[in-house]
Amino acid sequence: MLLVAALVLMLSPFGWLALTAFKPPSELRAVPIHWWPHHPTLDNFHQALTLFDYLGYARNSLMIAGIYAVLITLASAWAGYGFARLDGPGKRIIFGVLLSTMMMPQIITLIPTYLLFAKANLVNTYTPWVLWGLCGAPYLIFLFRQFFTNMPKELEEAAIVDGCGQIRIFWRIFLPQSWPVIATSLILSFSWSWGDYIAPALLLDDDRTTLSVKIATGYVNEHGTGLLTVVAAGAVMYIVPVLVLFLILQRGFVSGVATSGLK
Structure with a gap:
């Protein structure tokens, strides 16, 4: 019962959003509140797609989120492999410093980051997301490091005997075995970029x-008043790509979260 209550509590905001998307504006302002739409309509979804180029902006989001998710997954996997399987002076200290950066709110680095990108003439381009992706993410590096640490050392020793170097060992043995963490990383990083508002608003033109x-910002009438039911319809469609990605990778996501913290 507690799990059912928690599930209802977590899904209730999305349920209210979905119901609002099917309401005509008159029902949204009705008193008392109509929880269930008395006269369901699809006009809100039509307006959400036509008031601006919805599919064009969705393409921009998919491009940014897709590139970012792939690059940050590969970069984090490579860094996690280094922390897990390679030796070097100060490795533990560097890893501790890396983990400590997770406690730093990203908002405090946003303005300095913007100034650096502005001086490099990278504002209003998608290059910042490429650079962020190539740098990896501390949490994802931690997940990959934990997963690679638990892999049998015999695999690595057998590959070395066969003449494989570290790069080939990573690409041919460790990375293919880390599918659960890859799925976790893709879902998390795609969601981070897809749901980000501040960085695109700061770095990209309209x-x-x-x-x-x-x-x-785009769903307003001629008086500048927000069209709340249209916003709800646009938001419902906005959630769909993340849900689809999660449904495709959910088994790997659950397994990756469960196994990456064993050691």
Whole structure:
């Protein structure tokens, strides 16, 4: 019963959003509140797709989130492999410093980051997301490091005997075995980028920005008042790609979260 209650509590905001997306504006302002739409309509979804180029901005978001997710997964996997299987001076200290950065709110580095990108003429381009992806993420590096630490040393020793170097060992043996963590990393990193509002609003112009920014600013009437039912419809469609990705990779996601912290 407690799990059912927790599930209902967590899903209730999305349920309210979905019901609002099917309401005409008059029912949203009705008193008392109509929890269930009395006259369901699909007009909100039509307006959400046509008031601006919804699919075009969705394409921008998919491009940014897809590139970022792939690059940050590969970079984090390589860094995690180094921390797990390679020896070097100060490795534990560096790993501790890396983990400590997870306690630093990203918002405090946003303005300095913007100034650096502005001086490098990278504002209004997608290059910042490429650079962020190539740097990896502390939490994902931690997941890969934990997973690679638990892999049998015999695999690595057999590969070395066969003449494999560290790069080949990583690509041919360790990375293919880490599918659960790869799925976890892809879901998390895609969600981070797909749901990000601040960085696209700060770095991108209106024609190159992402869907999250456009949904927040694009659904207004001629008086500048927000069209709340249309916003709800746009937000419901906005959630779909993340849900689809999770449904595809959910088995690996659950396994990756469960196994990456064993040691």
